[in-house]
Amino acid sequence: MNFNLDHFKESLIYGLIYLPNTLRLVFIPLVIGLSLGTLIALVRVYKVPVIGSLLALFVTVYQGVPIVVALMIYNLIFMLKFNDLAAFLHLKSEVSDVNNIWVGIFALSLTSVCSISEAIRGALLSIDKGQNEAGDSVGLTKVQTIVRIIIPQMIPVAIPMLINNVVGLIKASSVVMAIGIVEIVAGATIPSSRTYAFFEGYAAAAMIYWAFTAVVEGLAQKLKKYTGKFRRNLYD
Known part of the structure; x- marks a missing residue:
């Protein structure tokens, strides 16, 4: 098997063209996951009655559902029920007018919320309980x-676990091609349907993912050093 550099370059260009779709599929769920995941973790750690137990059940059950299965279910619901919902709400939109990338974002967001909530919960539990008592002693609510x-x-404790979640989210974003969303992998293999150079297409996609992940991990290391310095200052 010969590696064709020209086909690789073409696939690389096509993959980069659809990089913005992957960025949306990663960072929108990440922001939602950090917001709701942190809230869920706090509710569970501080044992809010009823709500804490319900959220714990939801996280446990949802984490047992493969992302591709959840994605297919949401896409079927979207395709079958959107028009009915739009008619009920007196909206002029139809299912064909809506970009199904939002189905992928929804599926990845729920996965992100569950995984990040567990990472945040673990980090919260690592903090000595005496810190809460210290806050009470100086009159803080x-x-x-x-x-x-x-x-x-x-x-600083949560950052390594969160980075693992971000990397997992980057890789999970590729499953949305199963419902016709064009992202890095689907984009990089578009020329392959003409050139039959699928190896070069997937190699180009792998290169883009590697570079993307390297940038994220590099930024994470800088953030870890900064927050670690801040944490040490708390004890000075």
Whole structure:
């Protein structure tokens, strides 16, 4: 098997063209996951009655569902029920007018919420319980203690786990091609349907993913050093 550099370059260009779709599929779910995941983790760690138990059940059950299965279910619901919902809400939009990338974003967001909530929960549990008592001793409310004392110490602990989640999210974004969304992998293999150079297409996609992940991990290392310095200052 000969490696054709020209086909590789062409596939690389096509993959980069669709990189913005992958960025949306990664960073929108990441922001949602960080927001809701942190909230879920706090509710569970501080044992909010009823809600904490329900959220724990949801996270446990949802993590047992493969992302591709969840994606297919959401896409079927979207395709079959969107027009009915639009008619009920008196909207003029039809299913053909909506970019199904939002189905992928929805599926990845729920996965991100569950995985990030577990990472944040683990980081919160690593903080000594005496920190809460220290906040009480100086007259801070529970919320003030969490915001000013617990979360700043939790962030450096959570970063390595969060980076693993981000990398997992980057790789999981490729499954959306199963419902026709064109991202890096689907884009990089577009020329392959004409040239039959599928090896070069997948190699180009792998190169883009590698570079993307390397940039994310490089930024994460800088963030880890910065937050670690901040945490040490808390004890000076």
